Amino acid sequence: TASREHLGDVFEASLAERPDLQEMAQSACTAVETRRRSVLVSSTSASSEGSERTSPTASQRPSLMIGEVPIVQFSTGKYFCIEGAPTVKVVAIRIGRLDKQTRVRFRTEDKTARAGVAYVHKEGVLVWKPGEIEQEVEIELHDDSEWAGVLEFRVVMLEEGVENAMLSHTLKEARVQRIDDDIFPSNRYADQITNGDLTELHPLALLIEFAKFALTDPIVRLGTIKIVLLGQLRNVFFIMKL
Numbered sequence: 001t002a003s004r005e006h007l008g009d010v011f012e013a014s015l016a017e018r019p020d021l022q023e024m025a026q027s028a029c030t031a032v033e034t035r036r037r038s039v040l041v042s043s044t045s046a047s048s049e050g051s052e053r054t055s056p057t058a059s060q061r062p063s064l065m066i067g068e069v070p071i072v073q074f075s076t077g078k079y080f081c082i083e084g085a086p087t088v089k090v091v092a093i094r095i096g097r098l099d100k101q102t103r104v105r106f107r108t109e110d111k112t113a114r115a116g117v118a119y120v121h122k123e124g125v126l127v128w129k130p131g132e133i134e135q136e137v138e139i140e141l142h143d144d145s146e147w148a149g150v151l152e153f154r155v156v157m158l159e160e161g162v163e164n165a166m167l168s169h170t171l172k173e174a175r176v177q178r179i180d181d182d183i184f185p186s187n188r189y190a191d192q193i194t195n196g197d198l199t200e201l202h203p204l205a206l207l208i209e210f211a212k213f214a215l216t217d218p219i220v221r222l223g224t225i226k227i228v229l230l231g232q233l234r235n236v237f238f239i240m241k242l
Contacts, residue, residue, distance in 0.1 A: 079174060079177070083181045088139050090138075105158040106157050108123065150179055154175050
């Protein structure tokens with residue numbers, strides 16, 4: 001610190017002896033100050049212009065703002081039900097403002113489960129009255145005696161005809177999985193298989209039940225018929241060559 005003060009005194013003494021150095025130092029300080037002010041002015045102008053570009057006017061803002069209308073969605077993206085159940089209920093909820101009525105159309109769509117076979121197709125309109133939060137879609141299920149594994153259909157909300165609502169991007173459709181309650185390959189030996197009493201079951205009997213189950217599939221049935229006919233044609237051709 002003492003050496004810095006000494007250098008400062010020497011510099012000031014030199015300036016006192018040289019008027020030309022005083023003028024040069026004053027000019028340099030003036031130039032630096034002018035440059036600093038110009039940079040501040042230009043940066044302030046740029047920031048104000050940027051804010052004007054990014055801030056839309058009232059006429060440019062969208063008329064529908066988040067929070068003005070409620071969001072409608074299903075309570076979860078996946079539902080499960082047992083085949084023997086008569087119906088399955090899918091819950092739709094409304095989030096946000098509840099002071100007005102909301103209407104949303106819906107319908108069921110096939111995936112691995114087919115309408116009329118595994119369930120009853122349904123479509124309609126969900127209506128929330130002022131103050132209501134939940135609505136239910138009850139879908140009738142079909143029960144059969146054939147093993148089909150886990151089948152799935154879905155319930156979707158439709159964009160057309162939405163009244164006073166916005167549909168959720170992620171939960172505007174729900175998957176419904178129907179879990180089969182039948183025994184593979186058939187229910188003929190369901191009691192023995194369920195109780196674990198397999199000593200009385202003959203393997204050939206199970207094989208026959210499996211063959212019956214496989215032939216219920218149209219593709220398997222048609223392929224089996226083709227193979228049998230082709231084998232018979234070879235036999236006929238062999239006999240004709242004798």
